Amino acid sequence: MATQAGMIGITGTNARPSIAPTFGVENMLGTNPLTVGFPTDEDFPFMLDCATSITQRGKIEYYARMGQDTPAGMVIGNDGKPMTDSDEILKDLTAGKAALAPLGGIGDELAGYKGYGYATVVEVLSAALQAGSYLKMLNGAVDGKQAPYHLGHFFMAIDTEAFMGADSFRKTCGEILRELRASKKAPGEDRIYTAGEKEYMVWMERKDKGVPVGEAVQKEFIAMRDRYGLPYTFPFEQ
């Protein structure tokens, strides 16, 4: 919404506790995305929308379903060591016996304290401006029973018209992004992306053709329709 109005948008949310602080093993911080959008002179905005953990639970569920190990460094166990068994990780995350590592990884060697710092920034911006809930208050349970929990979000919009004008901003921003994409590739890589570019490409493909749905999911959709007796034909049935 901000970039469509020629503005810089900055937003984030706290979430169910998942990330362990640097030198800690307890799931304390949400995956806390710190999200920034810029208007550009291109067909799509710059849009960085990412968790401040290395990964989130959904990706580990994907590894588990594919029968793959989780790469070492994404998840820390109670013993302080990286965990890689995807099924075990999912169980231990639920039980509070494992936690996600912040961007930068476990410990301080590759600067995990920076990801931990940015996750903390998002936790504070999401909670402290509205005297809201934070950290373990977002566990979704009271006395072991499921309970509603109150996330906080924050939204910031900066009007580029108030500086050198929206056109000037769009142009400089676009040029930075084009120069990054045109820079020298690593051997074996044929493309450098900027944030939001892959998502835009996927959107261009799917906005007319729809989202590809695997056979197993197709069957679930059909079963659900039949269960509820809905008068609906799915595009994949045609």
Place this chain on the structure above:
Amino acid sequence: MATQAGMIGITGTNARPSIAPTFGVENMLGTNPLTVGFPTDEDFPFMLDCATSITQRGKIEYYARMGQDTPAGMVIGNDGKPMTDSDEILKDLTAGKAALAPLGGIGDELAGYKGYGYATVVEVLSAALQAGSYLKMLNGAVDGKQAPYHLGHFFMAIDTEAFMGADSFRKTCGEILRELRASKKAPGEDRIYTAGEKEYMVWMERKDKGVPVGEAVQKEFIAMRDRYGLPYTFPFEQ
């Protein structure tokens, strides 16, 4: 300055090109710190001030002086592989034959594209609001000759009084930080820090006692004084 006034401070700067984009090998982005300060109800503010690369040149100079290798993953060579020989890295960084990896590391396995994304955010905020210089324009050289280069900075202050009041913000923020520090430590670790805490402890120690200066540096200081005939006695001479 912002936190002293009860405000959130957000600032950053672009810098001489050092970081390679994800899937790239060319030094394109500055070490581009994204810096956030929060007022708290404690004796010191939350203060996250860190480069969006894993490390910066100064740390590699330190490794080189100590005769140590640079940990793999911090620096990418022109061949796309991590470099670890600290002396070689310093030479190649100067020659543009090596680049720093973004926070999250080389490639996308441990989400280096996030650090690359945040470095881009800082480059754009530092340049596009003031139609300023960016990327290779900050190389400090024109036609192979040293030339002045025009960095950009950005500064943002958010008045916590405009939300739930400064006292409420300080309290929630302080509680988040205290709970993080009090969370379960990894085996072998006895302390979890929050951003700005270590720097505050060092400041408390040094504000009266001064900065410890090694013998080699002491000799340089004395030689410099004598060279210029300055009427000065250093604290370490007493």
